[in-house]
Amino acid sequence: MSKLQKLIDKKAQSADFMAQEIAHICNDMPKRDPGSLGEKMACEYMADYMKNECGCERVDIEEFEEHPNAFFGFLYFTISFVLASIVMLFFVPIVGVILNFAGMLILVVQFGFYKKVVDKFFPKKIGHSVTAIKKCTGEVKGRIFYNGHPDAVWNWPVNNRFGGRVHTAHLVTSILGALIWQGLNVAAAIRLGLQGIFYVQDFTFGAMVAAYSPAILYFAFAAMIFVPILVGLYFMWDEHTIVDGANDNLTGCYMGIAVLKALKDEGIDLEHTEVGVIISGSEEAGLRGAMAWAKAHKDEFKDVPTWIYSYDTIHEARFLGVSYRDLNGTVKSDKEVSDSFMQAAKELGIPCNKSWVPPFGGATDNAAFVKGGFKSTGITALDFNLQPYYHTLKDTADNLDKDCLADCYAVSVKCLENFDKMVSEQ
Numbered sequence: 001m002s003k004l005q006k007l008i009d010k011k012a013q014s015a016d017f018m019a020q021e022i023a024h025i026c027n028d029m030p031k032r033d034p035g036s037l038g039e040k041m042a043c044e045y046m047a048d049y050m051k052n053e054c055g056c057e058r059v060d061i062e063e064f065e066e067h068p069n070a071f072f073g074f075l076y077f078t079i080s081f082v083l084a085s086i087v088m089l090f091f092v093p094i095v096g097v098i099l100n101f102a103g104m105l106i107l108v109v110q111f112g113f114y115k116k117v118v119d120k121f122f123p124k125k126i127g128h129s130v131t132a133i134k135k136c137t138g139e140v141k142g143r144i145f146y147n148g149h150p151d152a153v154w155n156w157p158v159n160n161r162f163g164g165r166v167h168t169a170h171l172v173t174s175i176l177g178a179l180i181w182q183g184l185n186v187a188a189a190i191r192l193g194l195q196g197i198f199y200v201q202d203f204t205f206g207a208m209v210a211a212y213s214p215a216i217l218y219f220a221f222a223a224m225i226f227v228p229i230l231v232g233l234y235f236m237w238d239e240h241t242i243v244d245g246a247n248d249n250l251t252g253c254y255m256g257i258a259v260l261k262a263l264k265d266e267g268i269d270l271e272h273t274e275v276g277v278i279i280s281g282s283e284e285a286g287l288r289g290a291m292a293w294a295k296a297h298k299d300e301f302k303d304v305p306t307w308i309y310s311y312d313t314i315h316e317a318r319f320l321g322v323s324y325r326d327l328n329g330t331v332k333s334d335k336e337v338s339d340s341f342m343q344a345a346k347e348l349g350i351p352c353n354k355s356w357v358p359p360f361g362g363a364t365d366n367a368a369f370v371k372g373g374f375k376s377t378g379i380t381a382l383d384f385n386l387q388p389y390y391h392t393l394k395d396t397a398d399n400l401d402k403d404c405l406a407d408c409y410a411v412s413v414k415c416l417e418n419f420d421k422m423v424s425e426q
Contacts, residue, residue, distance in 0.1 A: 004417040007262040008348070008410045014262055015406035018254040021049075022246050023397035031242035032152045034068035034282035035125030038242075042150040043128040046253060046279055050132040054260035056276075058133040064292035066127045067119035068285035072154065072237045074110040074118050078103040079233050082178045085185055086227065089220060093188035100182040112328055114286045114363060127151075129289045130279035131297070134260055140304055141272040142423030144416055146256025147310040147376075149283035149290070149365055152245025155238045156391040164386025171360070174233050177226025184223065187216050246397045247382075247389060251405060252311030253279055258409055259416065273420040278308070280365050290365035294372025301374075305423060307337045308376035309412065310366035315389065316381050317404040320345075320411075321355030323378035327367035328359045334370065338377040344414035350407045358384055381408060 007014075025045065030038035043061055051059040081103030088096030110117045133143075159167040191213060212220075256277035263275065281289035290310075314320075322338045325331065345352035357363055357378065366378030381404050382390065389395045 002417060003420070004268070004413050006266050007259070007268075007413045010262065011406040011410040012402070014258040014409050015402040017261065018251065018258050018405050018409075019397070019400050019402055021254055021257070022250040022400065025250060026244040026246050026397045032150060032245060033154060033242045034151045034285035034288070035066055035127045036151075039151045039281055040128045043130050043279055043281060046150065046257060047130045047132065050130075050257060050260060050277060053264065054132075054134065054257065055264045056132040056134045056260065058131070058135070060131045062129045062131065062293070062296065064127050064129065064281070064289060065124055066282055066285055066288040067116075067122040067124055068127070068282055068288070069239060070110070070116070070119040070122040071284070071286040072239070073122050074106050075233055075236060077118055078107045079230055081106070082181065082230060083227070086181050089181070089185050089188055093185045093192065096185035097182065097189055100178060100185060104178060104182075113330065114327065114367075116286075127281040127285070127289050127292070129281045129293050131276065131293070132260075133274055133276040134263065136270045136272055136274050138271040140274055141426060142304050142419060143274040143276060143301060143306040144419055145276045145278050145306065145308045146259060146412065147278040147280060147290075147308055147365055147369070148252025148255060148312070149249045149280050150253055151282050151284050152243050152395075153248065153284040153391045155241040155243050155393055157235060157238050159386055159388070159390065160392035160394070163388060164390070167386055170229065170232060170236070173226070174230050177223065177230055180223050180226065184216060184220050188212055191216065241393070243391060243393055244396045246400060247315040247395050248313040248391070249283065249311070251314040251400070255311045255314065255405075255409060255412055259412055262413070270420050272424045273416070275416065280368075283312075283365050287363055287365055287368040290368035291372070294368055294374060298372060306375065307334075307340070307419065308366070308369050308374050309337070309341065309379055309415065310364055310369060310376055311379045311408070312364040313380055313382040313390070314405055314408045315401050316383060317401065317407055318351070319353070319355075319383050320351065320381040320404065320408060321353035321379070323355050323357050323364065323366060323380060325356040326370065326378050327357065327363040328361060329356055331363075331367040331370055333366060333377040334375040337375050340415055340418060341377060341379060341411060344418055345411045348410055348414055350411055352411065355380065379408065
């Protein structure tokens with residue numbers, strides 16, 4: 001029998017443990033939006049558990065500054081600029097071109113690449129993260145971190161009420177509308193030429209047709225259908241309603257804690273591998289906690305091979321997969337770490353897919369670790385075609401999939417076993 005087979009054999013018990021702890025945090029603690037008291041209390045609770053119940057010799061609670069409402073709040077800027085560009089078509093279309101471009105640029109940079117473009121326009125808060133490490137008994141030759149984020153997201157009303165298809169259609173139609181209006185502004189600006197910069201119009205229908213051409217004008221009136229759709233984006237997220245976040249992402253937090261607990265319960269101490277857990281706060285605010293953690297610890301764990309398995313929304317077994325690319329498909333995960341999870345799943349006969357976080361799929365904390373110079377990969381078990389539980393009030397503790405948790409846990413233990421064997425033989 002392999003060294004950690006006993007842990008794998010008891011995967012159902014570990015899944016029960018995760019479900020009980022997740023229910024406790026969801027039902028007995030305040031809501032955990034990024035930078036909130038609830039996020040802080042959850043971090044403190046998990047830190048205390050890892051110290052007192054899992055035998056972690058090192059447990060640090062860390063603070064970082066953030067502006068969490070900026071992550072979705074950028075929409076206020078983008079949509080306002082696009083709507084203003086619609087108005088400017090009938091006055092100074094060249095200004096409309098500039099406004100529309102600025103709005104779309106904010107969308108691409110703030111959401112597409114998770115940069116801090118408009119953060120300073122929103123209130124500052126203090127987020128919290130946890131670093132816990134169970135030391136080995138001999139010379140340290142390797143280190144594994146399991147990662148999850150403790151915060152929960154703001155409710156998405158459209159997905160919550162009408163489902164993911166309507167939510168996605170709303171977003172896609174809004175972007176299409178913005179692009180069409182940009183095309184109209186460009187066409188009008190070209191037609192009017194430089195005089196359009198200072199153009200003062202006679203607002204009779206005939207004068208407008210003569211100035212813009214019938215095609216531009218008629219297309220503009222037809223495109224007014226996009227205005228209420230764009231206005232609807234102001235209400236895409238409800239910043240006053242926080243979901244429970246049982247799957248997204250207490251499942252990720254407790255994957256590593258369950259491994260630590262099982263090691264302690266079975267009295268197993270590894271000789272050459274340190275086992276740690278990173279609870280990185282405020283992922284839902286744009287990976288802010290993981291970014292802060294990667295910056296704070298950039299030179300700390302270079303002494304030995306250090307791998308990070310970052311989990312997010314472990315809910316549907318058929319979608320259990322390794323994200324070889326992250327952050328809207330723009331960041332490449334570490335191949336060696338990614339392959340190790342695939343191999344461990346294969347050894348256990350547990351289905352696992354090569355996956356990615358696609359464009360408009362957002363990102364997981366894995367992307368921040370990779371960009372920070374760490375060897376990391378992302379593990380998810382969700383359908384990126386928006387499901388009813390994703391960022392809605394349906395993400396509750398009674399909507400967990402214990403079989404999926406158990407399988408992901410088993411693969412995670414196998415990863416640890418294989419890693420320990422690899423570094424011990426060096």
